[in-house]
Amino acid sequence: xxxxxxxxxxxxxxSSISLLGVPAFASLTDDAISALTGGAGAVExxxxxxxxxxxENGNTVPVExxxxxxxxxxxxxxxxxxxxxxxxxxxxxxxSRTASTRIRLSTTQNVVAVAEMEDGSFQMAKANVKVxxxxxxx
Amino acid sequence: xxxxxxxxxxxxxxxxxAYAQDSNSLTIDGQVMVTETAAPAHMENVDTIYSGWRxxxxxTQAMEMDDFDNPAFVFLDKAYELWDAxxxxxxxxxxxxxxxxxxxxxxAQLPRVEGEELVTLEDLINRSRVEHMGAxxxxxxxxxxxxxxxLVGLQSRGLPMDVAIExxxxxxxxxxxxxxYTNVGQLDMAxxxxxxDNYGMMIRAxxxxxxxxxxFPTYRLKNAKLNSIHGRFKGCMTNIRATPFKEGGAxxxxxxxxxxxxxxxxxxxxxxxxx
Amino acid sequence: xxxxxxxxxxVPKTAEAGEAITIKTLxxxxxESGQRKDGDGKLIPRSIINRFTAEFNGENVIDVALEPAISxxxxxxxxxxxxxxxxxxxxxxxxxxxxxxxxxxxxxx
Numbered sequence: 001x002x003x004x005x006x007x008x009x010x011x012x013x014x015s016s017i018s019l020l021g022v023p024a025f026a027s028l029t030d031d032a033i034s035a036l037t038g039g040a041g042a043v044e045x046x047x048x049x050x051x052x053x054x055x056e057n058g059n060t061v062p063v064e065x066x067x068x069x070x071x072x073x074x075x076x077x078x079x080x081x082x083x084x085x086x087x088x089x090x091x092x093x094x095x096s097r098t099a100s101t102r103i104r105l106s107t108t109q110n111v112v113a114v115a116e117m118e119d120g121s122f123q124m125a126k127a128n129v130k131v132x133x134x135x136x137x138x
Numbered sequence: 139x140x141x142x143x144x145x146x147x148x149x150x151x152x153x154x155x156a157y158a159q160d161s162n163s164l165t166i167d168g169q170v171m172v173t174e175t176a177a178p179a180h181m182e183n184v185d186t187i188y189s190g191w192r193x194x195x196x197x198t199q200a201m202e203m204d205d206f207d208n209p210a211f212v213f214l215d216k217a218y219e220l221w222d223a224x225x226x227x228x229x230x231x232x233x234x235x236x237x238x239x240x241x242x243x244x245x246a247q248l249p250r251v252e253g254e255e256l257v258t259l260e261d262l263i264n265r266s267r268v269e270h271m272g273a274x275x276x277x278x279x280x281x282x283x284x285x286x287x288x289l290v291g292l293q294s295r296g297l298p299m300d301v302a303i304e305x306x307x308x309x310x311x312x313x314x315x316x317x318x319y320t321n322v323g324q325l326d327m328a329x330x331x332x333x334x335d336n337y338g339m340m341i342r343a344x345x346x347x348x349x350x351x352x353x354f355p356t357y358r359l360k361n362a363k364l365n366s367i368h369g370r371f372k373g374c375m376t377n378i379r380a381t382p383f384k385e386g387g388a389x390x391x392x393x394x395x396x397x398x399x400x401x402x403x404x405x406x407x408x409x410x411x412x413x
Numbered sequence: 414x415x416x417x418x419x420x421x422x423x424v425p426k427t428a429e430a431g432e433a434i435t436i437k438t439l440x441x442x443x444x445e446s447g448q449r450k451d452g453d454g455k456l457i458p459r460s461i462i463n464r465f466t467a468e469f470n471g472e473n474v475i476d477v478a479l480e481p482a483i484s485x486x487x488x489x490x491x492x493x494x495x496x497x498x499x500x501x502x503x504x505x506x507x508x509x510x511x512x513x514x515x516x517x518x519x520x521x522x
Binding site: 052054055056057059060061062132 | 194195196197198200201209342343344359360361362413
């Protein structure tokens, strides 16, 4: 059976995408979290991330993190070319362990917050954000 | 070829339900804005007009409701500096003759006819620069011009859009209306194809608005800066694969007048935040 | 030197002793991520604000390490305790070595 060039390209693109998809970046994030927690890993729960379910534009996605009792919070975006987003260290005059910012997301992915607690343990929260392609954004 | 036609009809008609504009109300730093009103009589196919704000996500809407959260205000800071900066052969700055408050109401009435010409805010600013300051005109959609049109536009924020379309303005208005309804480009679409016939629907992942211009220049999340009216027209035409008219040219000015008339009664929201 | 970089800060003018207040900060900066390509297809090098700190009367409130995934015109909102009257100092550190400052006074009744 002979393939047209179009069919061949479509088939190979599809198979390479399924090999190289989100999982590759997700493991970069796992590595980064492992490095951050010294291999101890992070437990889900206790802290929260607020992010839109659908981001109107991946350029500017508002994100808020809240981690009562945390000393520092590190944000990752597991589908970005480089997963690290920011690290917030709270000082003596910080009134609450919350911070809001605006981030860039290159594609639909999870925003992951890892908080280092006062007792040295780590907690984690994830929010999935759909990043859409504009249809006629100009 | 067959594939392209299938894809195109899928893109525009796929949603069997429309995400109509929401029913949120806009207050900016305590001032209530009109984002919905009866369409002016000359619009035969639309009963109610809505500001583009009503079609954006909650997070985008929230950014416009506070002058600090509104990223456009970074450019307002620039504009205030430009206001005081001496420029040109006459050794003057805008502030030599004007206070920003002098221009309350101006944005809501533009574009308008002066003598034989239809003038926009960019025309008035450049005219002052060239004739009164002896300075170089600014680029139509450059940062300096968009920052300044934002500053002048801000003085009218909350006032209803109200442009003249009769008398001297009529021929320009008719020309603009014709452009609005004329199909152009490879995709063979007119402004009305999306903004009158399909507002409220999704085009791929974009929520189509009515294409109102009451909030321009607008801060777009897409390019993280202020966008001029003609710059936006140019982008739209490029997207339907048409050769865009010139910014500052007769066609876009006429179209600007027609569009301004379609927003009659909506509050000026300059500088707005859009996607 | 990155041009056109301007900070904006929102801090209440007054507070009660020990009250928690909300602070918003923004700085106009392109935050060139290092992912974009120029017209010739060459990568435009990264050039971002990489650190932001807020202090009150010399004591640290928050210290943020930024990566290229922070949006253009970096925006932060956070809360601070105001023990007494004084001055907030906000500092942004640029990849190119520049440091930008803003200060805001607050008085405690």
